[in-house]
Structures are given as C-alpha cells and as structure tokens.
Amino acid sequence: MTLRPLAALALPLLAICAYPAAADVLIDNVRGISPDGKGGLERFTGLLVNDDGRIAAVYREKEKRPKKVAYKVNGKGRVVVPGMIDAHAHVMDTGFAKMTLDLSATRSLDEALARITAYVAAHPDRAWIEGGGWNQVNWGLDRMPTAAELDRATGGKPAFLTRVDGHAAWVNSAALAAGKVTETTPDPAGGRIERLPGSKKPAGVLVDAAQALVAAKMPKPRPSDRDTAFGEAQLEFLKQGVTAVADMGTTIHDWQAYRRAADAGNLRIRVIAYAHGVDDMTLIGGPGPTPWLYDDRLKMQGVKLYLDGALGSRGAWLKTSYADAPDVTGLPALSETQLGNHMSRAAIDNFQVAVHAIGDKANEMVLDTIEQLSATYKGDRRWRVEHAQVVDPTDIPRFGEHGTIASMQPQHQASDRLMAEARLGPDRLTGAYAWKSLGASGATLAFGSDTPVEPAQPFTGMSVAISRQGVDGQPVGGWQPQERLTIGEAMAAYTTGAAYAMFAEDRLGRLARGKRADFLFIDRDPTTATPESLRQTKVLETWINGQQAWSATRGAAKPGSSSPR
Numbered sequence: 001m002t003l004r005p006l007a008a009l010a011l012p013l014l015a016i017c018a019y020p021a022a023a024d025v026l027i028d029n030v031r032g033i034s035p036d037g038k039g040g041l042e043r044f045t046g047l048l049v050n051d052d053g054r055i056a057a058v059y060r061e062k063e064k065r066p067k068k069v070a071y072k073v074n075g076k077g078r079v080v081v082p083g084m085i086d087a088h089a090h091v092m093d094t095g096f097a098k099m100t101l102d103l104s105a106t107r108s109l110d111e112a113l114a115r116i117t118a119y120v121a122a123h124p125d126r127a128w129i130e131g132g133g134w135n136q137v138n139w140g141l142d143r144m145p146t147a148a149e150l151d152r153a154t155g156g157k158p159a160f161l162t163r164v165d166g167h168a169a170w171v172n173s174a175a176l177a178a179g180k181v182t183e184t185t186p187d188p189a190g191g192r193i194e195r196l197p198g199s200k201k202p203a204g205v206l207v208d209a210a211q212a213l214v215a216a217k218m219p220k221p222r223p224s225d226r227d228t229a230f231g232e233a234q235l236e237f238l239k240q241g242v243t244a245v246a247d248m249g250t251t252i253h254d255w256q257a258y259r260r261a262a263d264a265g266n267l268r269i270r271v272i273a274y275a276h277g278v279d280d281m282t283l284i285g286g287p288g289p290t291p292w293l294y295d296d297r298l299k300m301q302g303v304k305l306y307l308d309g310a311l312g313s314r315g316a317w318l319k320t321s322y323a324d325a326p327d328v329t330g331l332p333a334l335s336e337t338q339l340g341n342h343m344s345r346a347a348i349d350n351f352q353v354a355v356h357a358i359g360d361k362a363n364e365m366v367l368d369t370i371e372q373l374s375a376t377y378k379g380d381r382r383w384r385v386e387h388a389q390v391v392d393p394t395d396i397p398r399f400g401e402h403g404t405i406a407s408m409q410p411q412h413q414a415s416d417r418l419m420a421e422a423r424l425g426p427d428r429l430t431g432a433y434a435w436k437s438l439g440a441s442g443a444t445l446a447f448g449s450d451t452p453v454e455p456a457q458p459f460t461g462m463s464v465a466i467s468r469q470g471v472d473g474q475p476v477g478g479w480q481p482q483e484r485l486t487i488g489e490a491m492a493a494y495t496t497g498a499a500y501a502m503f504a505e506d507r508l509g510r511l512a513r514g515k516r517a518d519f520l521f522i523d524r525d526p527t528t529a530t531p532e533s534l535r536q537t538k539v540l541e542t543w544i545n546g547q548q549a550w551s552a553t554r555g556a557a558k559p560g561s562s563s564p565r
C-alpha cells in the first residue's frame with residue numbers, strides 16, 4: 001500500500017505506521033469489482049472514502065477525481081472487492097479452537113492419540129484436556145472412537161474433545177466419571193449417550209444435548225480467556241478477508257467480551273449477533289434488537305435456535321431413516337410447539353429468527369412454522385434457515401415464500417460429500433446442499449463458513465459454490481453439478497446476500513455511494529479465475545470503514561478508536 005500525502009509533506013510518521021486518521025481518502029488505480037445489487041457485477045477504478053468511513057463516490061476509468069483529498073492510495077492496478085461477509089460463524093469457538101488442542105488435520109485414530117499424548121505432556125497445568133476438530137470419517141473409522149482409547153492418551157486427566165461439527169464430544173473415563181454418566185444414566189432429551197455394543201455402558205461419545213452432562217463440569221473460561229479468544233478470532237477473519245460476521249449463538253458472556261473489546265478500541269471486524277436461545281436474547285437485547293454500535297461494528301440482531309443435529313453424528317432429523325442406520329432417523333431438539341413458542345417469543349419483539357435445520361424433516365418443520373407465524377407476524381421478517389442442508393425436493397419451492405433466507409455453507413458440501421452419500425443413500429442427494437435450486441425458488445442465498453467447523457475462507461467457499469468440487473478437485477465435473485452457481489451469484493451470497501440476511505444491506509455488501517468502505521485488495525480477479533485458482537486467492541489487505549485493518553506484509557493495524565455512537 002502506498003500512502004501519499006498530497007499537500008502535507010510533514011505528515012506525522014505515526015499516521016503511516018497505523019492507519020490514516022479520519023479524512024477523505026482516494027483509493028485509485030484499482031481494478032474494482034462489486035455486486036451491483038441487481039444480480040450482476042460492476043467495475044470501477046477508484047473510490048472516495050469520507051472521513052466517517054463511508055463511500056462518497058465510485059469512479060470509472062476516465063471519470064474526474066477530486067483534486068483535494070487528504071490521502072491518496074495508489075492501488076497499482078490491483079483487484080479490489082467488497083469485504084466478505086460470513087453469514088454463519090461461531091466467533092468465540094473460532095478463537096477458542098486456536099487456543100486448545102486442534103485435531104482437524106489428523107488422518108487416523110493413532111495419529112490423533114499421538115497428538116493428544118503430546119499435548120497432555122506439553123500442558124501439565126491444564127486440569128482438563130480440551131479441544132476438538134476430530135472426524136472419524138477422516139480417520140477411516142466406520143465407528144466412533146471410545147473412552148478406553150482416549151484413556152490411553154490422557155492418563156487420569158479428564159478430556160473433552162468436540163467432533164468437527166460440534167454436535168458430539170469424545171470423552172474419556174475421567175470425564176464420564178466427572179459428569180456421573182454411567183450405564184444407568186438415561187439419554188437426555190435431544191441427546192444420545194453412545195453405548196458399548198451389547199451393553200448400556202457409555203462408550204465415550206456424547207451426541208448433541210448429552211454433551212452438557214460432562215460440559216457442565218468443566219471449568220468455565222475466564223473473561224480474560226474470552227478476550228484472548230476474541231482477539232484470535234478477529235485476526236483470523238481479517239486475514240481471510242472477512243470484514244463482517246453473523247455470530248450464530250452469542251451468549252451474554254460472548255457479548256460482554258465484544259463490548260469490552262469495543263470499549264478498549266479493539267473491535268476491528270463487524271459482529272452481528274444472533275443470541276444463543278431466547279434467554280440470552282432477552283439478556284443481551286432486552287426489549288428488542290440493539291441499534292448499531294461502535295461505528296456499525298456491533299449489533300444484536302436476533303436469535304439462533306437449534307432444531308436438530310448434524311449428519312455426521314446422525315443427529316440431523318430425517319423424514320425416513322438413515323441409509324446406513326435403518327433404525328435411526330435423527331432427533332429434534334425442540335418439539336413443534338416449542339419451536340413455535342421460541343420463534344413467536346422472538347418475533348413479537350422484532351428479533352430476527354435463525355433456525356438451524358439440517359435434515360429434511362427439520363427443514364420441513366421450520367418451513368411449516370414460518371408459514372404459520374407469517375400470518376401473525378407481518379412485515380419484513382427475513383426468517384433464516386441455517387444450513388438447509390438436506391431438503392426434500394417437494395419442500396424446495398417453499399423456501400421462496402415469506403421472504404425466507406437460505407443461510408448455507410458451500411465448504412460443507414465438499415467436506416461432507418462421501419459421508420452424505422453414505423448417510424442419505426442415492427435418492428435424497430438431489431435436495432442436498434441444493435443452493436442453486438433454493439436460490440431459484442426465490443430464497444435469498446447467504447453464504448458462510450460455519451467456522452470453526454470449516455475454515456473461514458470465503459474464496460474457498462466461492463470455489464466450491466461454482467464447481468461443487470473439493471480442494472482435491474474431486475469429483476471430476478462436480479458433485480450434483482446442476483447446483484453450481486455462477487461466480488456473480490457466489491460472490492453476491494458472500495456480500496449482498498449475506499448483508500441482506502442480517503438487515504445490513506443499507507450499509508454493507510456493496511461498494512457503492514453511502515455504504516461502509518469495507519474492501520479487500522486481493523491478488524487475482526475472481527471473475528476470470530478457475531475454481532482451482534479462485535481457491536488460492538490471497539488477501540493482500542483488508543480495509544474496514546475506509547481504514548486499513550490488516551495487511552499481508554504488516555499484519556493487523558494498531559487498534560483505532562471506535563467510539564460508541
């Protein structure tokens with residue numbers, strides 16, 4: 001980046017080291033690309049940013065630039081796109097995943113056990129061994145791991161390791177004892193204790209709500225741990241070019257960490273919070289969603305509800321049984337009445353509702369409930385279905401009704417492909433990860449990563465969205481290739497669609513006059529890149545509110561002053 005003081009040669013050095021003080025900035029000589037808000041893309045070569053961090057003008061090639069600006073940034077022909085919006089992220093978990101044992105790269109149970117053994121030895125001060133990211137499918141196991149296996153690596157210390165999807169935990173004997181989980185413990189509502197074959201003895205994996213039996217006994221993170229985690233998460237988002245996130249399941253403790261960061265001038269990205277259930281919703285928001293705070297960097301917008309689990313742990317709720325487990329259909333976390341009550345409770349105070357639904361039965365129930373509630377709660381509600389992963393083709397057209405939003409994560413399709421085929425069998429795949437069909441139904445597509453389940457990498461997600469192929473380029477021709485999107489559609493889902501899904505389209509998602517100046521310098525043109533090249537896109541600089549927040553050469557800029565408004 002070149003900061004060229006035009007008039008004042010005596011520009012203080014500090015302003016170069018940190019980011020420019022509030023003043024008009026001309027970003028010029030760029031190859032700019034932005035969704036036009038009408039389904040297409042538009043090009044520009046210059047941006048004028050106001051001293052309040054909003055875009056004052058967008059210039060094409062030969063259009064006249066203002067003579068007097070405080071700073072001029074010469075883009076040197078580099079590509080500029082809007083800051084990416086992650087429509088479904090778990091912000092705190094993303095930070096904590098960086099602070100605990102990460103098993104996501106392990107490719108066998110033995111490799112995982114070796115990693116755990118080394119971690120235990122390296123952290124003698126930890127009372128509990130915490131971590132996650134494991135996936136038995138990646139280990140080539142056709143069963144879940146056991147407590148006895150984990151005991152070999154952990155000795156007597158209790159261990160709690162969440163599965164990559166967050167919907168199951170692998171625990172050892174000491175953790176089961178701490179949670180008093182025995183052969184006489186019944187499965188809790190909305191959860192399942194995996195049992196050893198031919199007995200009632202807990203095997204060592206707790207699915208969905210059963211995780212709480214042990215989790216409740218674990219030491220709670222301290223406020224300072226949360227602050228560290230949030231800092232780690234923000235850095236990760238900035239690096240990946242994500243300037244705004246929908247935080248799916250914000251607790252009051254998370255919210256307080258965001259407020260602490262903001263009050264200290266350390267809130268860099270934009271966090272749009274969806275509370276972890278209605279109790280946290282009323283604790284955080286009180287009588288309704290909060291206004292935009294801290295220069296539009298923080299807002300509590302709605303509530304996140306869970307209706308079912310995930311496919312990998314067979315917790316997703318299906319209309320008919322799993323292809324690879326004939327007596328299992330998955331389970332709902334809420335009854336239809338409970339779901340209706342929670343959604344009503346939120347809607348009555350104008351909180352936006354986001355419901356996690358993965359299985360086709362769960363999706364049907366959300367759509368039924370949206371239909372019922374729409375008669376009472378009129379107006380612009382933007383009901384969100386999170387994941388919408390397996391939808392019965394007969395239910396797909398219903399997504400186009402009542403302004404429903406399909407909040408989906410392309411990277412899941414690539415990671416889950418083989419597992420989904422095993423769980424669903426051949427007949428249910430046409431409605432799986434069916435983003436093109438859902439978009440064609442009239443639903444707004446909003447894309448995200450579900451980080452830390454998948455890395456917060458929007459360009460990887462875009463690559464999957466246009467190719468239906470994984471990082472290995474498989475399968476050739478794409479999986480269910482009829483569901484591929486164009487690059488314009490995919491980019492819109494990470495920008496304008498995601499902004500709309502969080503009621504932020506008046507300020508975020510496009511590079512246009514009046515919008516917030518959130519943009520990226522990247523190393524290639526996504527509109528002409530192959531899927532393979534698109535996936536390798538490098539973010540060079542991340543700008544928020546017209547200020548450089550991160551650069552590949554210098555890292556994060558020093559925190560600025562973000563005053564509450």
Ligand SMILES: [Zn+2]
Nearest residue numbers: 088090248450
């Ligand atoms: Zn999630």
